[in-house]
Amino acid sequence: SVKVGLAQMLRGGVIMDVVTPEQARIAEEAGACAVMALERVPADIRAQGGVARMSDPGLIRDIKRAVTIPVMAKARIGHFVEAQILEAIGVDYVDESEVLTPADDAHHINKHNFRVPFVCGCRDLGEALRRVREGAAMIRTKGEAGTGNVVEAVRHIRSVMGDVRALRNMDDDEVFAYAKRIAAPYDLVMQTKQLGRLPVVQFAAGGVATPADAALMMQLGCDGVFVGSGIFKSGDPARRARAIVQAVTHYSDPEILADVSSGLGEAMVGINLSDPKVERYAARSE
Numbered sequence: 390s391v392k393v394g395l396a397q398m399l400r401g402g403v404i405m406d407v408v409t410p411e412q413a414r415i416a417e418e419a420g421a422c423a424v425m426a427l428e429r430v431p432a433d434i435r436a437q438g439g440v441a442r443m444s445d446p447g448l449i450r451d452i453k454r455a456v457t458i459p460v461m462a463k464a465r466i467g468h469f470v471e472a473q474i475l476e477a478i479g480v481d482y483v484d485e486s487e488v489l490t491p492a493d494d495a496h497h498i499n500k501h502n503f504r505v506p507f508v509c510g511c512r513d514l515g516e517a518l519r520r521v522r523e524g525a526a527m528i529r530t531k532g533e534a535g536t537g538n539v540v541e542a543v544r545h546i547r548s549v550m551g552d553v554r555a556l557r558n559m560d561d562d563e564v565f566a567y568a569k570r571i572a573a574p575y576d577l578v579m580q581t582k583q584l585g586r587l588p589v590v591q592f593a594a595g596g597v598a599t600p601a602d603a604a605l606m607m608q609l610g611c612d613g614v615f616v617g618s619g620i621f622k623s624g625d626p627a628r629r630a631r632a633i634v635q636a637v638t639h640y641s642d643p644e645i646l647a648d649v650s651s652g653l654g655e656a657m658v659g660i661n662l663s664d665p666k667v668e669r670y671a672a673r674s675e
């Protein structure tokens with residue numbers, strides 16, 4: 390479809406969270422393929438607590454005016470009116486995001502009702518293909534946003550990639566039961582088996598803080614990377630943003646990775662995910 394094709398254009402790129410037009414310009418200058426316009430980055434949503442909602446449309450419009458690259462914005466899971474508003478102001482992609490407080494425990498947005506393409510999060514292949522069936526044009530593995538800790542991002546990518554590998558080696562006759570087991574539509578499971586990958590662009594997200602983290606996501610097989618709190622919660626955002634773009638472009642060249650990783654100053658302060666007080670956004674449902 391047209392929407393899936395639009396998302397394909399982001400391949401090999403870095404999508405950066407920004408909270409001001411100035412940050413958006415820094416991201417564009419650094420080579421970001423898109424920006425995510427927000428009032429608060431996930432690390433601040435965690436720190437401040439409370440209900441996290443769609444950002445002020447006025448701020449999103451200001452950010453749109455500041456850059457020429459595509460602008461994404463987040464709607465709450467199931468909150469199709471927030472998505473209608475984001476479509477009305479002309480955002481290029483809507484992220485139906487678990488980083489915001491979910492609005493519907495049982496239903497995601499029917500994304501077929503929109504012209505704007507959506508990106509949705511997943512932790513495994515079944516979740517990814519349920520979102521694609523609802524009309525998602527792009528998938529991102531969830532990780533744990535705002536933690537600066539890449540361990541959940543790695544878990545979710547390995548889960549999707551491992552499921553796709555197992556599927557590729559499966560007898561066609563076994564796909565019916567497999568689709569039922571992962572609660573995904575048979576036709577999309579079969580299409581994934583034939584393609585040897587998800588039928589839409591698959592980015593990584595949730596905890597990426599360094600160029601090495603970003604290159605790790607790419608070597609694990611992702612098409613690109615979202616960086617949320619990792620850039621503008623670090624010591625030298627412009628430099629780190631450029632370094633992460635370079636790392637995603639040259640992800641399999643350790644010498645370039647060493648170069649771009651040098652002298653970046655302080656990375657964002659991470660969060661220890663074994664602390665039981667740390668909320669898991671990836672699994673949340675009010």
Ligand code: PLP
Binds near residue numbers: 466493670673675
């Ligand atoms: N992500 C979040 C944040 C949820 O609250 C839920 C459940 O309602 C899901 C994903 C899972 O949705 P599904 O099982 O339809 O993939």
